[in-house]
Amino acid sequence: TQLLEQSPQFLSIQEGENLTVYCNSSSVFSSLQWYRQEPGEGPVLLVTVVTGGEVKKLKRLTFQFGDARKDSSLHITAAQPGDTGLYLCAGARETSYDKVIFGPGTSLSVIP
């Protein structure tokens, strides 16, 4: 059983469309991070959220941490081919201080 679930597993969209990917758990997380991984490379950190209800924006990307700190979403506005990659959420549960676990990822393909 995955401690962190991500949906959808795969997403293929046209350039210019908007999309949202989700990260969910039955556990409460003290912090949550989103990484993007391009083919043949290691993951790169996009954002860290620590407060329930927190919203962070990074250019066309908007990240939200759920009020109960059990879920998070990543919204991309006007997707571009450069957004293509595997989006991973990672977090540390309140009961496992500083032990970070990764979700299975959402594979995004943006078609020009």
Added chain:
Amino acid sequence: EAGVAQSPRYKIIEKRQSVAFWCNPISGHATLYWYQQILGQGPKLLIQFQNNGVVDDSQLPKDRFSAERLKGVDSTLKIQPAKLEDSAVYLCASSATGRSTDTQYFGPGTRLTVL
């Protein structure tokens, strides 16, 4: 600032052979991680070092996998003997302090194929 270096980038071996991977973390980073990433899945932590001590190796198959971090800098991960199911990308990452809110900086990974 130089990133996390890993070698080799690719390795093909036959089952029951042994293999070793090397990682050089970002200078000054106290924490070093080894992950296994099977195709289509997220990274799974194998072992976490804080300086040269092991913090977490609960998911390391200790009958065949071993890792060390000499002098709290470079690290090697070894598999002996390899099984078909060990085919994966092995990622090394480092962070400044090991806190969950730290940025983990990843190397490009070593893609292992076991035939």
